[in-house]
Amino acid sequence: MRFHIKLLFLGCSGVGKTSLIRRWTRPTDMYCEPTFAIDVTSHSIKVRNHIYRVRLSDTSGKEYYDQMFNGYIYNSDAILLVYDTTNKESWEKTKDWAKIVYKTAGAKMPVYLIGNKIDKESKRVVYREDVQEFIHQSPLNKLYMTECSAKTGEMALDAYKLVLFSLDVPEREIWMESNADLKDGESSCNIV
């Protein structure tokens, strides 16, 4: 059985959105250039005997593109708001995005707050308590938090598992397939 999931990444420039997508889909090539507008990557991933076809829409963190992403918010299955745990401004921007997601897609849109760069622990300025407090006050019903390092890979796959396991994906089924083989050129990854 195959499922189709559309994920949208938002967050300030340089927080590590593209690096996280690389870590999840193509960890052998971690070199990233700043993203121009929007980049879409699809890959297949096997989770607990199901094949998920995941579309990861990576956006530029440059503010002049912000308006462009409203339509994408509405059409996504989940929004991944990435911030840099060593950059307060990036956390402030994440809070703004969460408000925009609520206004655009309503309280039921799943939103994942992902604090990246935990390998730079000595430079941390955004704490779990700050995030928990925000979650407590937010009108969003499905708000999750996690932290990781796209650079070292620490907790990075756990963050992906959190997204895939907490989404109500059976309702997203779009086709049945007996042959689970991936097509040429598709990246794959197993989470069991």
Ligand SMILES: Nc1nc2c(ncn2[C@@H]2O[C@H](COP(=O)(O)OP(=O)(O)OP(=O)(O)O)[C@@H](O)[C@H]2O)c(=O)[nH]1
């Ligand atoms: N130390 C550390 N550096 C990271 C981590 N993730 C990404 N970086 C670095 O941060 C810089 C920006 O990473 P990108 O993935 O391009 O950031 P982005 O959010 O996609 O940025 P835009 O495309 O400009 O919006 C790069 O130099 C990465 O190597 C991390 O977990 N730890």
Ligand SMILES: [Mg+2]
């Ligand atoms: Mg990028």
